[in-house]
Amino acid sequence: TQLLEQSPQFLSIQEGENLTVYCNSSSVFSSLQWYRQEPGEGPVLLVTVVTGGEVKKLKRLTFQFGDARKDSSLHITAAQPGDTGLYLCAGHTNAGKSTFGDGTTLTVKP
Amino acid sequence: DAGITQSPRHKVTETGTPVTLRCHQTENHRYMYWYRQDPGHGLRLIHYSYGVKDTDKGEVSDGYSVSRSKTEDFLLTLESATSSQTSVYFCAIRSGQGKGYTFGSGTRLTVV
Numbered sequence: 001t002q003l004l005e006q007s008p009q010f011l012s013i014q015e016g017e018n019l020t021v022y023c024n025s026s027s028v029f030s031s032l033q034w035y036r037q038e039p040g041e042g043p044v045l046l047v048t049v050v051t052g053g054e055v056k057k058l059k060r061l062t063f064q065f066g067d068a069r070k071d072s073s074l075h076i077t078a079a080q081p082g083d084t085g086l087y088l089c090a091g092h093t094n095a096g097k098s099t100f101g102d103g104t105t106l107t108v109k110p
Numbered sequence: 111d112a113g114i115t116q117s118p119r120h121k122v123t124e125t126g127t128p129v130t131l132r133c134h135q136t137e138n139h140r141y142m143y144w145y146r147q148d149p150g151h152g153l154r155l156i157h158y159s160y161g162v163k164d165t166d167k168g169e170v171s172d173g174y175s176v177s178r179s180k181t182e183d184f185l186l187t188l189e190s191a192t193s194s195q196t197s198v199y200f201c202a203i204r205s206g207q208g209k210g211y212t213f214g215s216g217t218r219l220t221v222v
Contacts, residue, residue: 031208042200042213050208051146088153096207100145102152 003027004091006101014109016078021104024071030094032072034063037086037103079108090105113137116201116214123221129188131217133201135181141204141212142184144168144176146197153200159184191221 007022014106031050035043049065049072056063060083061110062075063072089101114135123129133142144156145168156167157176165176173195175187188195198218202211 033210035211040215042202042215043211045210045212048210090153090211092208098143098155100153102150 004089004099004101006087006089006104008104010101010105010107012107012109013079015080017108019076019079019106021074021076021087021092021106022071023073023101025091025099026070027091027099028069029091031067031068031092032065033090033092034072035088035090036075037088043086044089063083076106079106081108081110084108114201114203114212114214116199116217117149118217119215120218121220123191123219124193125221127188129191129219131186131199131201132191133184133186133214135184135203137203137205137212138181138187139203139205139212140181141206142178143202143204144174144184144186145202146170147200147216156186156199188219191219193221195219196221 004025013019031048033048034046036044037047047063052067052069054065060077064073084107086103086105088103091099092098117132140144141160143158145153147153156170156174157168159178162176177185198216200216201214204211
């Protein structure tokens, strides 16, 4: 069973600060996705990374896939209250198996 | 307009009663999934389907069964609900392996 460890589990910051969330595993994944979930709703896909070392940007969010495709990070620049939510990473193998991390709960205070 | 809807959104049921949750999609996707989300456990796969009448177990399938008689509908049944099945249940779809999931809004189930 592949395990995905996310850190930190909880993060509370002030508006305008930068932050990084990590997703680590000992397993190699063919692709990895990041989702954001708001209270009372299902997770929403933010990005998919498939190539080792790949970096993708989505406005103030920067996603990176590790060179060995075992880990990933999400960096948010100048966080805003609208970024508040639960951030989940999910790794996928070539065998069709998916594993979700337990998530990072981010609170951005105005 | 969501391509995936779950019903009901909330349900309270008594221990020992059967419960069926419904997932409906309008995307014609082949793959459908049922997950449960609990604090400290993240999203755990219960069952999934890769086509009509083709289903398989996930990591936490005990006490649950599923059926998919049409492409658009995937039903999750708790044969005899227990308090440990109190959770938020999410249905998800995707067009292929490795593709992103689209999740429903969830069903909050409380077993008393």
